[in-house]
Amino acid sequence: MTERLIPYQPLDLAEPAELVAAIRKRRGGQFINLDRMLLHSTPIAEGWNHFIGEIRNNLSLDPKLRELAMCGVAVLNGAEYEFFHHAPPFIKAGGSEAQVEALRLIGQTDFPKALFSALENDAVELTFQMTRNIQVDGALMKRLQLALGNTDAVELVTVIAAYNMVSRFLIALDVNPEEHPPA
Structure with missing residues (x-):
């Protein structure tokens, strides 16, 4: 070692x-x-x-959408530590094992959109656009604002921005998963 x-x-x-x-x-x-x-x-x-x-x-944003975005950022940035810590809360918030595995395909042409609702697919797309492109399609933001309202749309954007910061910190300093995930 x-x-x-x-x-x-x-x-x-x-x-x-x-x-x-x-x-x-x-x-x-x-x-x-x-x-x-x-x-x-x-x-x-x-x-x-x-x-x-x-x-x-303390956000009003649905915990499943919050954790979905966190897992998506983790995959897109190659931050396994982040994924390791957020896949279990995603499942606890109503996600499935199949969705967890699907999240590993974010950004790929074979991403299984059928496993997710329209809102979840928009959250995945927002995660991709913010993480990879920085710029976000206006029509996508409008759909999210209509579906979530102003507060939850702002919170979703903030979750994605914050967890991009987290993944960059983890990767730069080579922070590795613990042997067992916390409860």
Whole structure:
């Protein structure tokens, strides 16, 4: 095994105490490898914990659409760590194993659209366009705005933008999945 360029912070890290406690609370008591890398910078770890915590826990957006977008970003960016952590919540939110496997084909001509609703296919297309093209087709945004309303459309765009940030952080710092996904 090769040595990491930037090592993970230890699992038993205790300082800064308030931040460590907040992250452990959000994670159900344990750090994941992402946290252990973020904790090299207190300001970044604090901001990340708050921002991503809000995205994960306090949006009005349907959790299935949220996790679908997160998984789609993960696949498009090659961030297996992200997929590893978001496929289980996607299933918990109503997704199927077949849909999880299908999500690995986002951006390919053989993507099985029939496994997803029209709204889910639009969310997949938005994820693709934002991640790969940056520019988004106006007709697609109009369909999403009509289907979701202003708040949920903004939240979906924000989820995709935020998880593009997450995947880039994970890949640049070679953050790898834990042996067992958190509960």
